[in-house]
Each structure stands twice: as C-alpha cells, then as structure tokens.
Amino acid sequence: MKPFAYHQPDQIPDAAKLLTSIEDSKLVAGGMTLIPTLKQRLANPAALIDLSKLPGLKGISDGAAITIGAMTPHAEVAASKLVQAKIPALAALASMIGDPAVRSRGTIGGSVANNDPAADYPAGVLGLGATIVTSAREILADKFFLGLFETALQSGEIITAIRFPLPLKAGYAKFKAPASRYALVGVFVAKFADGVRVAVTGAGPGVFRVPPMEQALSQNFDPSAIAAIKIDTDGLTSDIHAEADYRAHLVTVMAKRAVDAALG
Amino acid sequence: MGNVIGIGAAPKRKEDQRFLTGRGNYVSDIKRPGMAAGVFVRSPHGHAILRDIDKSAALGAPGIVAVLTGDDVAADGLGSLPCGWGITDAKGVPMKEPPFPMLAQGKVRFVGDMVAFVVAETVEQANSAAELLAIDYEVLPSVVGVLDAVHPGAPQLFDDVPNNVCCDWELGDKGAVETAFRKAAHVAKLSLVNNRLIGNPMEPRAAIAEYEPGTDRYTLWSTSQFPHVVRFLMGALVLKIPQHKLRVVAPDVGGGFGVKQFHYGEEAVITWAARRVMRPIKWVASRSEGYVSDRHGRDHVTEAELALDETGKFLAFRVKTLANMGGYLSTFGPNIPTNLYGPLLSGVYTMPAIYCNVKVVFTNTVPVDAYRGAGRPEATFVLERIVDVAAAEMGIDRVEIRRRNMIPKEAYPYQTPVLVQYDSGDPMGCLDGALVAADVKNFGARKAASQRKGKFRGLGYSTYVEACGLAPSRFAGRLGARGGLYESATVRVHPTGQVTVMIGTHNHGQGHETTFAQIVSDKLGVPFENVDIVFGDTDRVQFGMGTYGSRSLVVGGAALSKAADKVIVKGKKIAAHLLEAAEVDIQFEAGKFSVAGTDRTKTFEEIAGAAYVPHDYPLEVLEPGLEEQAYYDPVNFTYPGGCHIAEVEVDPETGTVTLVNYTAVDDVGTVINPMIVEGQLHGGIVQGVGQALYENAVYDDGSGQLLSGSLMDYCMPRADHLPMMKVATHSTLCTHTPMGVKGCGEVGTIGSPAAVINAVVDALSHLGVTHVDMPATPNRIWRLLQNASLPVAAE
Numbered sequence A: 001m002k003p004f005a006y007h008q009p010d011q012i013p014d015a016a017k018l019l020t021s022i023e024d025s026k027l028v029a030g031g032m033t034l035i036p037t038l039k040q041r042l043a044n045p046a047a048l049i050d051l052s053k054l055p056g057l058k059g060i061s062d063g064a065a066i067t068i069g070a071m072t073p074h075a076e077v078a079a080s081k082l083v084q085a086k087i088p089a090l091a092a093l094a095s096m097i098g099d100p101a102v103r104s105r106g107t108i109g110g111s112v113a114n115n116d117p118a119a120d121y122p123a124g125v126l127g128l129g130a131t132i133v134t135s136a137r138e139i140l141a142d143k144f145f146l147g148l149f150e151t152a153l154q155s156g157e158i159i160t161a162i163r164f165p166l167p168l169k170a171g172y173a174k175f176k177a178p179a180s181r182y183a184l185v186g187v188f189v190a191k192f193a194d195g196v197r198v199a200v201t202g203a204g205p206g207v208f209r210v211p212p213m214e215q216a217l218s219q220n221f222d223p224s225a226i227a228a229i230k231i232d233t234d235g236l237t238s239d240i241h242a243e244a245d246y247r248a249h250l251v252t253v254m255a256k257r258a259v260d261a262a263l264g
Numbered sequence B: 001m002g003n004v005i006g007i008g009a010a011p012k013r014k015e016d017q018r019f020l021t022g023r024g025n026y027v028s029d030i031k032r033p034g035m036a037a038g039v040f041v042r043s044p045h046g047h048a049i050l051r052d053i054d055k056s057a058a059l060g061a062p063g064i065v066a067v068l069t070g071d072d073v074a075a076d077g078l079g080s081l082p083c084g085w086g087i088t089d090a091k092g093v094p095m096k097e098p099p100f101p102m103l104a105q106g107k108v109r110f111v112g113d114m115v116a117f118v119v120a121e122t123v124e125q126a127n128s129a130a131e132l133l134a135i136d137y138e139v140l141p142s143v144v145g146v147l148d149a150v151h152p153g154a155p156q157l158f159d160d161v162p163n164n165v166c167c168d169w170e171l172g173d174k175g176a177v178e179t180a181f182r183k184a185a186h187v188a189k190l191s192l193v194n195n196r197l198i199g200n201p202m203e204p205r206a207a208i209a210e211y212e213p214g215t216d217r218y219t220l221w222s223t224s225q226f227p228h229v230v231r232f233l234m235g236a237l238v239l240k241i242p243q244h245k246l247r248v249v250a251p252d253v254g255g256g257f258g259v260k261q262f263h264y265g266e267e268a269v270i271t272w273a274a275r276r277v278m279r280p281i282k283w284v285a286s287r288s289e290g291y292v293s294d295r296h297g298r299d300h301v302t303e304a305e306l307a308l309d310e311t312g313k314f315l316a317f318r319v320k321t322l323a324n325m326g327g328y329l330s331t332f333g334p335n336i337p338t339n340l341y342g343p344l345l346s347g348v349y350t351m352p353a354i355y356c357n358v359k360v361v362f363t364n365t366v367p368v369d370a371y372r373g374a375g376r377p378e379a380t381f382v383l384e385r386i387v388d389v390a391a392a393e394m395g396i397d398r399v400e401i402r403r404r405n406m407i408p409k410e411a412y413p414y415q416t417p418v419l420v421q422y423d424s425g426d427p428m429g430c431l432d433g434a435l436v437a438a439d440v441k442n443f444g445a446r447k448a449a450s451q452r453k454g455k456f457r458g459l460g461y462s463t464y465v466e467a468c469g470l471a472p473s474r475f476a477g478r479l480g481a482r483g484g485l486y487e488s489a490t491v492r493v494h495p496t497g498q499v500t501v502m503i504g505t506h507n508h509g510q511g512h513e514t515t516f517a518q519i520v521s522d523k524l525g526v527p528f529e530n531v532d533i534v535f536g537d538t539d540r541v542q543f544g545m546g547t548y549g550s551r552s553l554v555v556g557g558a559a560l561s562k563a564a565d566k567v568i569v570k571g572k573k574i575a576a577h578l579l580e581a582a583e584v585d586i587q588f589e590a591g592k593f594s595v596a597g598t599d600r601t602k603t604f605e606e607i608a609g610a611a612y613v614p615h616d617y618p619l620e621v622l623e624p625g626l627e628e629q630a631y632y633d634p635v636n637f638t639y640p641g642g643c644h645i646a647e648v649e650v651d652p653e654t655g656t657v658t659l660v661n662y663t664a665v666d667d668v669g670t671v672i673n674p675m676i677v678e679g680q681l682h683g684g685i686v687q688g689v690g691q692a693l694y695e696n697a698v699y700d701d702g703s704g705q706l707l708s709g710s711l712m713d714y715c716m717p718r719a720d721h722l723p724m725m726k727v728a729t730h731s732t733l734c735t736h737t738p739m740g741v742k743g744c745g746e747v748g749t750i751g752s753p754a755a756v757i758n759a760v761v762d763a764l765s766h767l768g769v770t771h772v773d774m775p776a777t778p779n780r781i782w783r784l785l786q787n788a789s790l791p792v793a794a795e
Ligand SMILES: Cc1cc2nc3c(=O)[nH]c(=O)nc-3n(C[C@H](O)[C@H](O)[C@H](O)COP(=O)(O)OP(=O)(O)OC[C@H]3O[C@@H](n4cnc5c(N)ncnc54)[C@H](O)[C@@H]3O)c2cc1C
Pocket: A026, A027, A028, A029, A030, A031, A032, A033, A034, A035, A051, A070, A071, A096, A097, A098, A099, A102, A105, A106, A107, A108, A109, A110, A111, A112, A113, A114, A116, A118, A119, A120, A121, A153, A157, A158, A159, A160, A180, A181, A182, A183
C-alpha cells in the first residue's frame, strides 16, 4: 500500500467537493473491494474519502418502495425484518454475499458502484428495476450498469441510496463460483403487475436482462415456461472455472430455480 | 501432581493452549533490533532472457538499504540450490541437474523466479524501491505442460537438457510384464491426469536472518519443517558457512504439508544479505507470493495398463508417467514421482509383475516437489482407478475384484515386485470394517432416494497402502538419496525428575508436543505435564532430519523410545547401587525402581536426584547425570493402509458433485493418541477431497502465467463441502518399529482421491462415463454429460 491522504467529511456536499477537487481521490465505503486493491498496489489513490460519517446513508426505510441507504452493510439487509417481509429475495441475495466478515463491512452502495461482473446486488437492482439515488440525481437501473466495472456515475457523484419497487413475487438463485463464491451465474427474477424482469449476473462482462425469459414468464410464471429457453453463448465469459456454453446452460437452470424460489 | 498420561490416551493437545490464546511464536512475530525489511522481485514472465537489471533508480529510493541480484551472487561465488536426490535412468546415467541459482542468472524459468532482493527500512519502502528496478527481459515462449514440453520443437529451458527431460527413469521387470500381457485374458487401459496442487499452509513462508560479527555467527529464523537440513544444505553447499557458525531456528510454524520441507532460495539470499548489510532482515511472503514460489505438488500425465486373467486376477501392471518438475530441481523434486511412486504400484494386491517408466520433465512452472502424500497418492490413484475400470469392463463387482487380488493377512511379510516388502497388514480386515461402517448394504435405497430427487448417487472404494516413516537410509542411499533419513532424540531428566526432550522432528500442527510427551510419560512413568518437547532450533537440538513423509512418530518417536530406554537402563544401575541389589534384580514399572520380590523401591525422582547429587553413587563405574540420546535409522518403511469409501451425489443439471458420506478404516499400527490420529485423518482426507473435487493449479500455456494465482481462483475445500466423516482404525502392529507404530500423517491424502473419483464415476456409469479427471468440477461433469449426450434427468 502506498501512502494516501484520508478525509472523513460529515456532509455529502463536502464529500462530493473533495472528490472533484482532489485529483486521484477515491470514495471508501466498506473497503472490502477497495482495500485489497490498495494492498496489492493495483490502485494508488492520492486520497481516500471515507463515507462512514455522512448523515442519512445508512439504514432501510419503508414506503411504497424500500429504500436502502448506500452505506447499509449486506448483513443488515439480510437480517432486516422489513426486507424479509417485503422483498425476501433481496434479503436472501444479501445473505449469499461473501462471508460474515464481508457482509458486516461491505455495503450496497459500494457493491453497486463497483459493478463487479460477478457481484450479486447488480442482479437484484436490475431485476427489481430499482432506482439509484445519487448526490446529484436519480438513475434507473436499466441506465446505470454499463458493463465490466462501469456505471453511469460521473466524477464527483456519490450513491446515497437504492430504491426498490415492491414486486408481487421475486426469487434469486446463485451458482457460486467454487473458489471465490461470487456468482458464477446468478439470476434474479421479479414479477410485477405489468410483467416479469429477469436479470443475470456472473455470466458475462456485466449484468444483463433476458427478454425472451421475461416474455415467457409474463405469460406463465412457472419454471417450465423457460426450461427450453437457451441463452446465446456469444459475449459470455469463459475462464478456468466455467466455459461460456456451461455458463449459458446455468443461466437457464438458475432462472428456473429463481422462479421456484419466487413461488416459495 | 499430575498424572501419567500414556500410550492410547487422548489428552487435549498441550500446544493448543498457546495457539488458541494467540501466544504462539511464529517467524513473523519475531522482531530483532535494527531489523530491516526485504522483498523479493520476481519474474513476471514464464520464460525470458534476463538481459540487464538497472538498480540505479531503486538505489536512490527513500529508505533503501541494498539491492542484490544474481550478478552479486555470482561475484560472491555462492553455490547453487542443491537437490537432495540424484536419480539415474535405466542405463545408470545420472539425471540432468542444471544449476538452480538463488537469484536468477541469465534467464528466468517460471513466473515467480527470483531476480532481485530489495532491502529497505520498511516493507513499504522496499516495495516502492522494487518498482523502480528497470529489468530488461527478452521474453521467450513458455511451455507449462509435460506433454508439450517433451514434444520436439518445444521451448527448451536449459541448453543441455534436450526435450526438457531431466531423467527417463524406470523400475520393474519390463520383460516379465510384456510376457504377462501377452497371456492376459483382459487388458484394462486408463489415461489420466493427476492435477497440480498448491499446498496452502495457513502461515505463509517467512524468514529473518541476522549476523553477529562478534562471534561470526549467523542465525536464520525460517518457517521450515527441517531446520537442521537447511543448516546443512545452505551452510555447507550454498553459502559455505561452517555448521558451527550457523544457527537455524524454525519456531512455531503454521502448517507445512511438505511446502516447507525444502531449502528455498529465499533462506539463502536473506542470510547472505544480512551479513552484507550488517543488519537483521525480515521477509514475510504474501499469500499471492506463496502461490508463485511455494513448491507445487503432483502434476502427472499417465497411461496405465492392467493385465488380468479370465477370473479377474491381476497378472501385470504397466505405468508410463510424465512428471512435471517445474523450472528447476527442488530439494526432493526428482525423488517424488519416481522412488515414492513406482514402489507403491503393487498396492494391497498380489501383482506378479510391474513395470513403471517415469519421464521427469522441466517446464516453465514453479518447481514441483513433495506435498502431503508425495508420490503415493499419485500411485494409489492410478492403481485404484484402473482396478475399477477393469472390474467394470469384466463385469466383476468392484469389491469382489479387490478381494480376489488382496494380499491375505497370513501372507505378510509380503515382497512386492517393486523393491518394497510390506511387514504387516490386513487389507481385507480394513475393507470388511469399512463396508459395515459405510452401511454399504443400504446404499441401493439411498441411491433410489437420490434418483427420486433427480440426483445420481455413487459409491467409491479405495483399498490402499502407502510407504512412510521415511526412511531406511541404506535403502534410500541405493535409490539416490544424498543424505541419511534417521532421527535423533535426547531425553534430559532434570534433578527434580521433570523431563525435557530434544527431538529432531518439527511440530507444525501435528500435535507432537502431546504425542511425544505421552510416550515419555508412559515409558518413564512421569506425569504428562512434567514433559516438554523441544524442537526446531539447531542450537538446542542435537540433530535431526525434520518432519515429512509421516516420519515423526515412526522414526523420531522410535529414537525417543530408545533414548527413554537408555534412561531406564542407567536408572536401574543407580537404583541397584542405592538399593544394594544386583542390577539384574531391579525392575522398573510405573515410575518406580524396585528390587524384584521385595518392597524396596526408589522413585524416578529419587533416582534423578541421586544422579545429579552423587553423594551416594557408583562414581567409579557410572557418570553422574541422567540424560540419554539415541539415533534411530529404520530398517524398513512402514506401510499404513486401509479402506476408504466415498459416497457422492451428482446434480446432473449443474454438474455439481456433493460428497455426502465418507468412511475410512485405516491401519496405522499402534495409536498413541486416538484424538490426534483422528484429526490427522480428517485433515488428510480433506486435502485428498480437495484434490479430487476442487483444487487445480492452472497455467496459461505460452505466457506461463499462473491463472489460479490466488484463493479467489484456487478452490480450497471448506467446511461446508464436507460431510461428517466416519473414521476408525483397524490396526496390525508394525513388526520393526519399537512401538509398533506406522504413522498416520499422510494416509488420508493418499487414500481419498481415488475413493472420491471412483464414487463420481460410479454415479455416472449408467451414462457410459468411465473416467473423470480431477478435479471433478461442475463444468467438467456437465461437459462429460453433454458428451455422453444422454438425457439429463428432469426435475
Ligand atoms: C472475500 C470476499 C468475498 C466477496 N464475495 C462477494 C460475493 O459473493 N458477492 C458479491 O456481490 N460481492 C462479494 N464481495 C464484494 C463485497 O460485496 C464488497 O463489499 C462490495 O463489492 C464493495 O462494497 P464496499 O462497501 O466494501 O466498497 P468499497 O470497497 O469501499 O468500495 C468499492 C468501490 O465503490 C466505490 N464506492 C463505494 N461506495 C460508494 C458510493 N456510495 N458511491 C459511489 N461510489 C462508491 C469506491 O470508491 C470503490 O471504487 C466479496 C468481497 C470479498 C473481500
């Protein structure tokens, strides 16, 4: 790790200002992704801006939608009675992330901002059609994830919360990568009054939706409706753990299991 | 006063008190006055000419102390890292043994090969300075797999090693095997890969070196399984430091599994550097650094053929293996796939003829050496797999074919056609025990239940034997060992009767401080808590070959037992004098010396006191003091073995294999502490399951990059991968070790991979699957099922 300056602002505008004014500065939330890259000298920021003292970024609130503050750790979402009651699939997803230490420190804002192609939250956020609330604006999930570690966030923009609409039913099925336990393939399925959304993580360079499955499930919300739908292997990831055609196969299997989970 | 806790008891482990309360003393815990920090700069290329290293910018970095490279090593005329074994080919031609410089000279041969050592005030400064080194590499194509490496036209690692073949080794009677194959009613064939593994001890390697000009002495603290051997190899052969001027300390070490039983270049570089900079230097590897520098294990490609008569009796076994050595020869490297492999190919079976040919091959990968089991898991895997293949092809039940060929209990000692003679064993007894413990008779019902859930269930057997207690020196010498393999122990009885044992083995998780204390407590009748075991310091312990090859109890424990016997002999002499009786009339039992047939006794403490306050003492014939030493060189290997039964469930939709039951019934000879034996079996089995289902070190061909370079990509087995295991012993006593012990450190790792893979193949056999390479990952299983192009069970 190389030396860096450390700031702990207590107002969101101050944090945003630091972020734009200091060249090569980075926000730090739970640090579960950022700190290892610093230790390996893969990232060498001049300054870290710690989000932990900013007001209103932590916690879960009820309403027509569930709003989760950016600094809310995965463990809190997993254990939240509110989330368990209203979107149990989201609580289940949070409980499947990493290990207890990672879930205690890692945050939803950090995970969504990082947009790791194998992370779980992006599937939930896209699958539920959530809204990413930032220090500057609101961004729809469909416009937010731009592929491999890329998002619509602009420099100086801080995620403050994620707002999740309430589905009629939802399910998440994750096939864990054997070593990392990130998603080799994870599928989030959500049924709303106006249709079904299916979002896939792990399989490609970024989270994506599967329109043929969405149409089929909108007609008939049952695993059998998608059993025969195969995903094109083009653009899917091949690595030492899984080849693209196996990942494609797993998308169908996990989608069926997610529907099963949604049906309870 | 505490109690005698002897052989067969299961006290909690003494050493766990300090480990569990955070009071262990590991190398990285040690701080020396004025200590600087060192980091190694390693090759990012698999294969490259090292043209130039420009140190100038690094030498100007903040906090810099020194930058050392291969040129400095050459200028100081230091030796190459030695190989402890010299094998020969069929014609007696010695293996090719190119130099292994402690810092690369002229060329780098694997990603992780060391090119420079940077010393600075802090680790961060050393890392920053290291980034300033300008290293000019001319990158060459790498070759990482053995099949490619021996191919004509493959990249050549060394100019004088054609086709990268270090040695074309063979064992057995080729002619007899050919004759038997001609007469065979059936020949089973199997091609397999034994996957490359990374040892992953919990504590990464680390070292501190210090030079004291006042006494001209060096001290090296190192995470080593064998400090005396490091002192010898590094002092005598690499750095030319006289043995009495070099102290090597291996304090608490957090696991080894073989990875820490080699003399590493880092140890030599840091010791040499400490004198050059006249300051203590510390180096602690990161986990990622360990991945590209800790010696790897296994990595074989094998073709095997088994000849059988029409009743399924084995007639002959022919095995051809290409074994990966990596970029250089490590300490035991060439010994592992040859001498620790070929002699195990008879297994627990009567196998009239065996021929084994092993080509030992250099590649652009981390050097390969011993990893828990070392050679024997590979042999067991080939044999136990091909037995299943033969059974399936001939339509003979897998248990039945084993029974038909097993060496009966009465046939021991049993001479195999491949050098070794098994002294004792009861493989049939282990098999029978395991069949019951694994509830094999109800397997059908469990399989049907799985089927109803859309899952395939399989059962796999491995009836195996291994050779451990390394090793009889004379035998090893004939096979190419360049050192002895005995062990030593000193039993020091203090004037008050407490005992300190100095032993040459090294405890890094095996529970020796407990097991050895039980032996002393048992033999001398002293309370368990009054015995301390000292190891891991060449200044405190007389000598020793260290811990590996399940040798500590078998060889070290034997030395300890002999030394304790000598204490008793001397004690009897003292007692005879004090009790005014003839020495032959003195009996020693339960900590008391007594005159046979009388009530006249002296306690062990009284005798110890008399030995150190020799007022009333036979000074004319006996020296004062009560301290004895013994060296023990085994007359044979020991041959633990047993039967492992794995039960798996395969999810055909995802290809996931779940280990649902595991049973092991092992013959480990006398059990000193059953709890520790069980722990060793659990750990060993888990590592074997890891090889079978999860672990795989994967290199990118061409670039030589390690693709599975961290725990994010190298899958270690975890608690939730494993069922509760049923582990039991069914022991016969070793006929040649003092206590009848056989060793248990590696049996789990040796028996289990074949059991697990046999179970996976069994689960899929109805689909025409006859073999699965390790690790049986979901992707690999799914692919097999795709290729079988059979309908995947519906949900
Ligand atoms: C061992 C391990 C296992 C893991 N397993 C999983 C897993 O199974 N599934 C999974 O999904 N994830 C997994 N993770 C990742 C984990 O969920 C991380 O916590 C998460 O990806 C990042 O969250 P963080 O709060 O730690 O962010 P940090 O590491 O602090 O930051 C990550 C990035 O996001 C930026 N950032 C953080 N907060 C904000 C914000 N509010 N606005 C804008 N930018 C921000 C930072 O600048 C940084 O670039 C694992 C991590 C580890 C170490």
